[in-house]
Amino acid sequence: MIKLATWNVNSLKVRLPQVLQWLGDNPVDVLCIQETKLTDDKFPAAEIEAAGYQVVYTGQKTYNGVAILSKHPIDAVVKNNPLFEDDHQRIISATIQGMRIVCAYVPNGQSLESDKYQYKLKWLASLHDWIQQELTLHPQLALLGDYNIAPEDRDVHDPAAWEGMNLVSPPERAALQKLIDLKLTDSFRMFEQAEKSFSWWDYRQLGFRLNKGVRIDHILLSEPLAARCTSCVIDRVPRKWEQPSDHAPVIATLD
Numbered sequence: 001m002i003k004l005a006t007w008n009v010n011s012l013k014v015r016l017p018q019v020l021q022w023l024g025d026n027p028v029d030v031l032c033i034q035e036t037k038l039t040d041d042k043f044p045a046a047e048i049e050a051a052g053y054q055v056v057y058t059g060q061k062t063y064n065g066v067a068i069l070s071k072h073p074i075d076a077v078v079k080n081n082p083l084f085e086d087d088h089q090r091i092i093s094a095t096i097q098g099m100r101i102v103c104a105y106v107p108n109g110q111s112l113e114s115d116k117y118q119y120k121l122k123w124l125a126s127l128h129d130w131i132q133q134e135l136t137l138h139p140q141l142a143l144l145g146d147y148n149i150a151p152e153d154r155d156v157h158d159p160a161a162w163e164g165m166n167l168v169s170p171p172e173r174a175a176l177q178k179l180i181d182l183k184l185t186d187s188f189r190m191f192e193q194a195e196k197s198f199s200w201w202d203y204r205q206l207g208f209r210l211n212k213g214v215r216i217d218h219i220l221l222s223e224p225l226a227a228r229c230t231s232c233v234i235d236r237v238p239r240k241w242e243q244p245s246d247h248a249p250v251i252a253t254l255d
Contacts, residue, residue, distance in 0.1 A: 001230075002097060002254045003028040006144035006217055007238075008105070008200075008247035012036040012065070015245055016044050020051050022238055027052075028251060029071050030096055032103035032144040036065030043067070058089045066092045066103045066145075083133075084126035091127075093134075099225065100138030102131070104145035109166040117166055120148070124175035132182055141222040143184065146200075146247065148216050149176045151186065155215035157196065167214060185226040187219045187252040188234070199234050200247045207246075208239055219252045228254040 005028040009015040012033065023031065031053075036043070038059045048055045048069055058079040059065030066089060068074065075095045080086060093102040104127065109120035135141055149172045153159040162168045180186065188197075198213025207213065221229055232252040239248045 002030075003251055004030045004032075004101070004142055004144060004219060004254065005249050005251040006032045006034070006103070006146070006219055007249040008034040008146040008217060008245060010035050010037075010245040010247065012038055012044065012067075013042070014243065016047060018238055018241055018244070020047065022235075022249065023051055023053070023069075026235065026249075026251070027071070030101055031069040031249075032101065033067050033069070034065070034103065034105035034146045035063075036067055037062055038065055056092060056094055058092050060087075060089045064089045064105060066090060066105050068092055068094055068096075068101055068103050070094075070096050070101075072097050081126055081130045083130045084123060086123070090123075095138070098140055100134060100141040102134070102141065102143045102145075104143060104147070106146060106148045108148050109172065111166055112164065112169055114166075120166075121171055121175060124172070124179075128175070128178050128182070131179060131184075135182060135222060139222060140224050141184075142225055142252075143179070143218075143220040144250075145218070146216060147176060147218050149173060150214045150216055151176055151218075154195070155198070157198065157212045157214065162214075167216060179220065183223050184220040185223075185229075187221050187226065187229050187232040188215070188250065190226065190229055191232060197234055198248075199250055201239065203246055217247055217250045219250055221252065225254060230255050 057067035199217035201207040
């Protein structure tokens with residue numbers, strides 16, 4: 001059995017004690033984290049290694065930043081998408097236990113009128129082209145991360161309130177579907193799930209307490225890995241902690 005997890009920690013500097021606590025309670029094999037918001041020289045590699053994890057990372061000051069933590073050896077690390085020139089540190093990939101693990105932090109997009117929205121769509125199109133190439137080299141591939149896209153209306157607490165906003169717009173959803181059409185599977189939807197299951201809640205207006213959330217953190221699995229997947233859950237527990245990330249971890253279990 002192997003467990004793969006993804007978690008947008010919204011600042012590793014702030015959330016490191018929570019990450020270490022969570023790993024102690026949930027010793028997953030691989031954890032992909034996003035929004036570390038740390039330059040590489042400030043990354044807490046020693047603390048993570050002391051907890052029994054190897055780690056690779058790429059970061060920048062204040063924004064973005066991604067990392068892969070693994071209980072197993074990490075090989076063939078690639079930072080960013082070779083097909084997309086970008087100063088933002090949003091992707092890191094590596095081979096672990098014969099699987100190609102891709103940790104991604106998809107741009108937020110801000111609003112449909114924003115230049116950042118156009119950047120998001122171009123970024124996603126290039127991600128698709130690169131993942132298509134990667135799948136030919138690595139049939140066992142998992143794409144984990146904060147996608148900043150809620151795939152369907154059931155992934156949003158109030159679809160009417162979100163209409164016309166980023167995270168749910170038809171072009172974004174189409175870009176995610178295009179990725180899935182590469183024979184990737186949204187592991188969460190392989191199993192019966194409770195209604196109103198979300199992975200992100202706004203800090204404002206009692207978002208978490210009232211469960212006004214969206215499901216934007218996903219683990220997509222290639223066909224060979226999806227065939228091995230026995231469960232996928234969202235762990236809401238860390239969202240209840242003091243000074244939490246606004247995201248909750250998502251965990252997929254493979255046999």
